[in-house]
Amino acid sequence: MLAELSYSxxxxxPVTxxxxxxxxxxxxPAPADEATIMADWEGNLSTPRVSVMCFAFNHGDYIAMALDGFLMQRTRFPFEIVVHDDASTDGTREIIEEYAARYPSIIRPILQDVNQxxxxxxxxxxxxxxMRxxxxxxxxxxxYxxxxxxxxxxVALFDANPRATVCFHPAIEYDEHRDEHSxxxxYADSVARLSPEAIIxxxxxxxxxxxxxxxxxxSHVDAMLESYRGAPIMDFFLQAYMALLGETLYYEDAACVYRRNAKGSWTSQQQDHEVEQRYQRDMLAAIDTFYGATRTLPEADTLYIPLYHxxxxxxxxxxxxQQRLANFRRGLGYLHHMQRNKVLSLVRRDMFAKLTRRKAATPGQAKDTEAAA
Structure with missing residues (x-):
């Protein structure tokens, strides 16, 4: 039985x-030709075991490396690459089209003319x-x-663990501004499970x-897509939904690179105070809506953790x-599915914990003051 890692x-x-x-x-590396990639595939090629889902928008400097990372995969099963370009204007679409022409049996582009x-x-x-x-x-x-x-x-981990709905691994985080990676x-040095509370x-x-x-x-695809319609980000809600449906598996190999502060990325945009506060407000409303769609699933109440954050x-x-008091009232006003009294109890618990820490720190502070005198 795999060890389960708790939220604590x-x-x-470090997540960053x-x-x-x-x-x-x-x-x-530069990818092999299509015939070489498909040479070891077994089974029906029209029903690939894995669909790689890639979203691109003005990623002209990066998209070739992403596609190369997909095409370097060595498997016994067929896989497909479904890459969605959201009406890029920097040459991303043309790069995708060139790759799709070279790998017509593997890459399936979805090319938008209007940004969705x-x-x-x-x-x-x-x-x-x-996706098939x-x-x-x-x-x-x-x-990539x-x-x-x-x-x-x-795929091997999914096959060995039928209840698993999520599988992931560590990443190499690359900060483009600093040209540093870590x-x-x-979470562990071997295969493990993460609790839904940890993921959420x-x-x-x-x-x-x-x-x-x-x-x-x-049976959950339509419900999943509907549960976070209108949310300011997708990743959290996709991860949370799947984690609530089953087990989340982890293995120890850092098999990907996650760019931080890449041009046009989400992390590069979260610098402005007004943008950040609008994001917090939108997440409050989105988590409340998401809870309304998932509250019958086991562990759904763990959504109170990010909501309170x-x-x-x-x-x-x-x-x-006065502005903070107004935000307090407005924040509670965004809740229609989650219980406001639970949020207020978290506020009271948080305030009590802070007061306790202050009281515990007071004697030491007094000694420091005396020593300084």
Whole structure:
């Protein structure tokens, strides 16, 4: 039986900014030709075991490396690459088309003429109906994979653990601004399980997005897509939904690179105070809506952990006492499915813990003051 890592155990692992690594950052090799990649495949090629789901938008500097990482996979089973371009204007589409022409049996492009994200439509909405694999491997167009056995290892873990709905691994986090890389989300040195509370409590940071692979649960696809329609981000809700459906497996090999502060990425945009506060407000509303769609699933109440995190951040934004009180009232007003009294009990518990810590620190502070005098 696999050991399960709790939320408190997972909290001790860096989800960003891990220990810096020496040496050059790995990159995928130039891909082999299509016939060579498919040479060892067994089974029906029209029903691939894995669908790689890639979202791209103005990733012209990165998309070739992402595709090379997919094509380097060595498997006994067929896989397909479904890559969605959201009306890029920087040459991303042309690169995807060139790769699709070279690998027509593997790469299936979805090319938009009008940007869908600006109309609040997630790319997964277009990808899920056409993907044929029972396992979905996710990677955005500015990230990439670096290990040729990534898909093979994850599929083997799914096969050995029928209750598993999620499988992932650590990542190499590459900060483009600093030109530094480190290992993140390394929870253990061997295969383990993470509790739903750990996945949900760490608010999407527990699983690096290019490491995420999940089982397609056909009966839940429509419900999953509907559960986070209108949310400001997708990754957290996708991870949370799948973690609530079954077990989350982890293995120890850092098989991908996650870019931080890449041009146009989410992490590069979270610098402005007003943008950040709007994000906190939108997450409050989105988690409440998501809870309304998932509250019958086991462990759904763990959603109070991230809800309270965003509630605190929204309330404690820089401003006057009156502004914070107004945010407090507004924050509670976003809750229609989750219980406000539970949030208020978390507020009271948090305040009591802070007061206790202050009282415990007072004697030491007094001694320090006396010594300084």
């Amino acid at each position: 155990q997972a909290q001790g692992t 900014g891990g220990t810096l690594e020496e040496g050059p950052i790995p990159v995928p 994200y600006s109309q609040h439509v997630w790319p997964i909405t277009f990808c899920m109906p056409v 694999g029972d396992i979905i491997a996710y990677c955005e167009g500015d990230d 994979w670096v290990k040729a056995d990534k898909l093979a290892r994850q 290992i993140i989300c390394r 409590g760490l608010r999407g940071g527990s699983i690096p997005s290019p490491a995420l692979t999940f089982r397609r649960v056909e 965003y509630f605190k951040q929204y309330v404690m934004a820089p401003g006057t006492t």
